[in-house]
Amino acid sequence: MPDTPDIADRRDAVCVIGAGASGLAAIKNLREHGFEVDCYERETSVGGAWNWRHDRSPVSAGTHLISSRPLTEFPDFPMPDTWPDYPGHQQVLSYLERYSAHFGLERDVWFGTEVVSVEPVGDGRWDVTTQSTGGGSSRVQRYAGVVVANGHNWSPSRPEIPGDFRGQVIHSAQYKDPTQLRGRKVLVIGGGNTGCDIAVEAAQQASSVWHSTRRGYWYAPKYVFGRPADQVNDRLLALRLPLRLRQWLYRRVLALTTGDLTRYGLPVPDHQPYESHPIVNSQLPFYLGHGRITPVPDVTGFDGASAVLADGRRVEPDLVITATGYRPRFEFLAPELLGTAEDGRPDLHLHAFARQHPTLAVVGLVQADFGLFPLAHWQSVAVARWLRLRVTDPERAAAVQQKESTRPVAGWSRRRVVPTARHWFEVDHADYLRAVEGLLREMEPTA
Amino acid sequence: MRSELLRFADWTDPVPAAAREVVSLTEDARDDLPPLLFVPGLGHGAWAFAEHWLPRAAERGFAAHALTPRPGGDLRAQVHDVVQVAASLPRQVVLVGHGAGALVTAYAMGRYPARAAVLAAPVMDGWPTLWAALRTNPVGTLPALFGGRLRLNRKQLFGPGMPAEQAQPWLDRIVARPRRELVTHDPAPRPVGDPPVLVVGSPDDRIVPRTSLDRIAALYGGAPLLFPGMGHDLMLDVTWSEPIEAVLDWLAKELSEQ
Incomplete structure (x- = not known):
């Protein structure tokens, strides 16, 4: 970075938090839209939840995909067609590792680095405080946008069962x-x-x-x-x-x-x-x-x-x-940034875009009758295209934002569900992807 | 409008796995250069590139791969084969498609963010190509309209400098059964990841008219790089080295700019 007086200012670069499947897709798609990216990952390797070596990985020896291969692979990087219908977790991890290596994504990942806090500084920019996982001194850097991809299957939700148990x-x-x-x-x-x-x-x-x-x-x-x-x-x-x-x-x-x-x-x-x-x-x-x-x-x-x-x-x-599931956690973000309610449920447009902060987005915070990777892919394409449009054509970006604010929630979120925290982010993949495609079309580059 | 996000055909009826021949030259590959994947056109296989272009690209430090898509596969299956092989390589791939293989490549670019792409003598305008073929080689072309074999002749594939005895074994090897969709296909999708694209061809190509080259190059925001005097088979014709050197020079320049 030549001629930068403040070393901590990363100017137009975007910060991605987490190098699991969603974070990797975010890095790749932001890069394809011309952004410089810094990704912070608390572990020392990619794969997030799918990497059984990670402390917070929920996988067990017998974990296999629940959705079948064609509905789970990234739309622009298919799994080998010789793989079984429902690959196991080790295959999924090797797939994510190959995805990362194929597109050289690790170049932009700071491993062993935790994000401590993310604070808005006005003008749509963010101060991101990071610290090495083992402790040590912290460091503040300023970014033009933040994409949160910290996953939502790592903080166990434990039921409170009264009484003492000997086992x-x-x-x-x-x-x-x-x-x-x-x-x-x-x-x-x-x-x-x-x-x-x-x-x-x-x-x-x-x-x-x-x-x-x-x-x-x-x-x-x-x-x-x-x-x-x-x-x-x-x-x-x-x-x-x-x-x-x-x-x-x-x-x-x-x-x-x-x-x-x-x-x-x-x-x-x-x-x-x-x-x-x-x-x-x-x-x-x-x-x-x-x-x-x-x-x-x-x-x-x-x-x-x-x-x-x-x-x-x-x-x-x-x-x-x-086996009572997990809760999303964003300790590094003040709850109001994501419109998080008392019960911990964030309120995001398309489960991705912060409503009050146009340069803050969450990728992969969605539950569907479908694989997560393709949804995270299209979310990150939408986020990247949105951040790009804000830079190149602010007027059109404002028009898109205006139009999106009127998009009915029922069009993309599944409304009739059993009312439990399990279903906070439940969507029907066809409806959801149609809504994301609608947004992508509005932001179609005019070339 | 066709949806790029809702891919019901792929979700409900995935293309089954099939054996694919891939010829690779990777010994002298440099780490800083992306792998190349050559995609042959109708009736051709990986062998057509293995003759000259593959070794030349390898000499210049590229990991060079050429694919023979599954026999009898439709356009969707061939695109699937290209994307499968591209994704199986260790790094982001440069796709080089020739003839009808350029059409497959153009479709594959809608499914895989190639590092860059080269469309060589691209058969992407169905009707003008069919018309040109009927004019230059009616006897060889007509049976193909009724499901028979397409017999390409020396005039179509090679320039006048090509000796007949050298051309004949290649012509014998080319067994082409074009599908209707080669003419009736939809326009190729917008490439994902916005890769640089180069169109190369010959103004004397009897299969791809010059207007077609200009139109396709314009689609990708450029002008075609022309090699006068050559036939359709740029990778086999006597002056095969000129287009491949130009392609590799262009590639080196594009890669250094990014």
Whole structure:
């Protein structure tokens, strides 16, 4: 940087926080739009949540994709077509490492560096304070924009269960390997994809397994009609079938494939299909049918060696695994910057753009019936194009902002969902991508 | 308007994996130069580049790869093959497509942010190309309109300096069965990542008319680089070294500017 009086001023450069899948996509797309990028990563390698070496990685030995390969790969860097429909976590990590190496992204990443605070300094610019992960002196640099890609699956949300428990309680984030289950009596709490995956692994390893869920869910199989289920579902979306008809078909297909799970003691779902995050697990019904998993209701308390259930029954596990998910955390940002409510829910346009701060965006903070990487890719393309437009054509940028502020939330966010924190960022990928495409078209370069 | 974000065809009916022949010369590759991926046109394979251009590019320090897309694949499958091979290479790739392979390359640029791209004698204007072929080689072209084989002749592929006995083995090797979409395809998508694009060709090409070269070059914001006297097969014709040297010089200049 020649002729820069203030060494900390990075002028037009953009700061990216995190070098996981979303951060890498942000670096690449910002660069393609002509920005200099500094990315800060607290770990010493790329891959974020998918890198099992990282402290905060939630993956366990048996983690595989829930969405199939074509719906999960970056749209401009496909996974090898010889890979399986549902690659495992090590393949996903190697994919992200190759993505990073292919586009030379690590050149712009400062590893082992944590972002301590991000503060607006007016004029749309930001002061970013960083510190090496091991401690040490901090450093402040000024950027023209900040893209937050710190992930949302690393800060465990632990349920508060009253009472004392003599056995061991861990969060699913601490579950790494099936040997942790071998020969033990295991209670898995949580009916999400992680809870179901762990219940299945427990069924294969543990001496007895209870699976506690608060409500009934629609357990979709990974394959229907010999194809990955999400690919079949997208056929319906491509035909633009109305939601009601898709819900009816969903129930019919589940009735014909998974069948009636209330037979095993699971409650009837209290919501329609597409009103909760999809749960995809072919093996859970199998092990229910083999009596290896005993479904139980909510856990209301602990009492010595036993866990007390909502229906008054008691079970006596050695190990309780709470697969109760994660909460987004942005300690380095004042809550009002993201419009974060008391309960910790940020309010962002398209789950990406800060409403009051046009040069602040979050990438990858979205939950869909789809892979995250393509969504993070298009979010970061939109962010990069937006930041570029602000520089090249402020008038048009103002017009785009005006128009976007009138975009109805119902057009991109799934409104009818089970009202839990799990579904704060739930979107339908087709609607969501249509909305992002609308925004991209408004910002289309005029060349 | 076709959506670039909603790719239902790829999501619901992904192109299946297939064997792809890739010829690579990487021993003398320099670290600071991007790999090149050559994409052959109709009836040609990686062999057409392996004759001259691949070794020449390797000599100049590029990791040089040439691909033979799956036999019988449609445009979508061929684009898939190019993007798959490009993404499998360790670094961002420069795509070099020739003939109908330039069309495949142009489509692939909509799916993969190439470092740069070269369209050599690009067959991207279906109708003018078909018309030119019918005029210069009606007997060889007509059967292809009815699903038969396209027989390209020496006049179409090579300049007058090419000896017949040298051309014949290559002509025998070219087995072309063009698909209808070579003429009826949609315009190529906007390239992602805004790569620099160079169009090269010959004003004496009997397959790609000069107007076509100008139009395609203008699409990518430039003018074509012309090599008078050469036929369509720039990489096999007697003066094959001129276009490849020019392409590599252009590339070196573009890379140093970025």
